[in-house]
Amino acid sequence: MENIYSKHSVRCFYKHFLQYLQDEEIKSIIEEVVVIVETIIGKIETIFEKENFPIPKGFSDKDVDLSAPALYTDSFALSFVYRGGQVIIPHYANVLQRVTRIDIYEFFSECQYSETELHKKALTLMLSKGLMDRPPNMEYPKDVEFIQHQSSLVNTWLGEKRPLNTLEITELFIEIERNAIGIILLMGLIQVTKDKEIKDYFLKGKKLAEKQIDTFDKLLKENDHFIGSPVPMEVTNSTISPFSERLILFTIVNANQVAIAALGDALSISMRKDLAAHYSLIVAEVMKYGDEGLKLLIERGWMEQPPQPIDRNEFYKS
Template sequence: MKNKEMIALTSSELGYLWTGYSINEMSIWYLKTFYEHAEDQEIKELFSFAIEIAQKLLIKRKELLSKEGYPLPAGFSKSDMNPTAPMIFTDRFFLSYLLNGSRLGAEFHIRALFFSTRADVINYHKSCITDVIQLNDRVVNLMLNKGVYWRTPTLPAPTSQEKIHKPSYLDGWLGDTRPLNSMEMANLYVIVELLILIETICIGFAQTTTSAEISDIFLKGRNIAKEHYHSLYDMLSDDDLPIPPSYTAELTDSKTRVFSDRMMICHLAGLFGSLISQYGFALGSVMKHDLLKEYSTQISKSGIFAEKLTKLLIQKEWLEKVPGAITRKDA
């Protein structure tokens, strides 16, 4: 049997470890800054716990990558943040930030786990999943205790098991239309909550950058998130379903720079990447033509904006290259 120490990382394992390192490293700087800005002691304790988890995960990622001889992402430094600047977000926003972050983190590590085959990498991702579940539990419980957790609606139980009898169940444009089913609602609400977070972050970042070019990028991101939000808002309203609250009121009027432009653009690029992934995942459960069209349209619009962000990162020389296949063809 081949020695375990001689088993190289697969491309899938490497991709998730390297990308995860970049995400972890950046998130630590945001978490530390938000910890300093949080006013509620229980929320500060949550950030402290999140920082502890992120640092532990980063150390192990570094060990796994370095042992294989892969250079680590350069990441960010203290010069990319200004922890003494006035806060631009409130405590209620911070809870939403941690909630969405723990959800996205769980999804990332679950995918990473099932694409891994080496024992040490598998055990690492299992540990990551356990940690992020603990964080999510603590965030949800605190939000429930403070009365700020937004629950998706309950539905009346049918009197008997039902079958679909008409092809019009798939319709959504003309003729017989139907309300959203529970799976469509579940994924739609996740997307709406992420759009609310993105819109709020874009406004906060736009008002604190000193660059007109970068501010314009954030405002475009805000407009896209807002447009997507209102499209889904209309679908929920048509079925008399409740809408998650916006967080735009959880912004202060501070215009003092908190994060570097590079750090903010990288975060926005990551958020839009997550948004596209959520749309893609939701498509798999859609059984309504109008919702299918809506998601497909929004994936396209989000993808175009994500490409603009990537081009800006390349132009500014802010984007680090993910390890990939070797070019073997002659130039």
């Protein structure tokens, strides 16, 4: 259900992008994305129909105004594909670990393959156009070394004084990149939403993303790793929303859930105590922000109920 919801929402964004893209190479990729997304949606709906499972309402062409002016530039549309791949590829990998039906396993395997090929194309095109920020470089070690088991060295390794290792640097860079793209997305949505409560919620999200960038950038600079600002992907000056309020609120709430998972991954491989403290604090803030978004969706009657098991406690009541 979650998969079809996400595909419905991104299809609306891609259809909007297609109306105004000027770069033919980027347009070609977006056209391919739309075909892939619609194929996946069709296959999911077929599976639901065979199982007599109600097809979620999700989002449709009613949630996107194709006559609205362009809200984002061509470079952002390309980045949208690239960022989407970073999220969905590991998602499919996790799903495959849990699937026991062979037909469903094959379906998700096909999805993962097509998404991986698409992500490669987006990455290649971003590199060719100079739109890709690279993580800080490091010199290769000359030999394999082991950490000596001495209390002082162990404390240093797990403490705050040790220089960042490559895994920690990579996660900090990715978090900065993810939040930078999130800010661009939010800037456009803040610009066009007419709902004051949703606008205030998005403004709060933008401040939270900026806080994360400042925190992670400071940690990198303290260790003499300067990545600079991510390549800007501009928002146009349009104030006409191409998307329904329900769609844009769902998009940010869904992105927030992705952020929690990404922060959890970063926390799991960070061995410095100060990094763990920063990640733990930010996870709590992001979770609180996500709860506020879910509350807004529910209050407006925009949240479909996920499938629920039978509540047998109801049978036990007299």
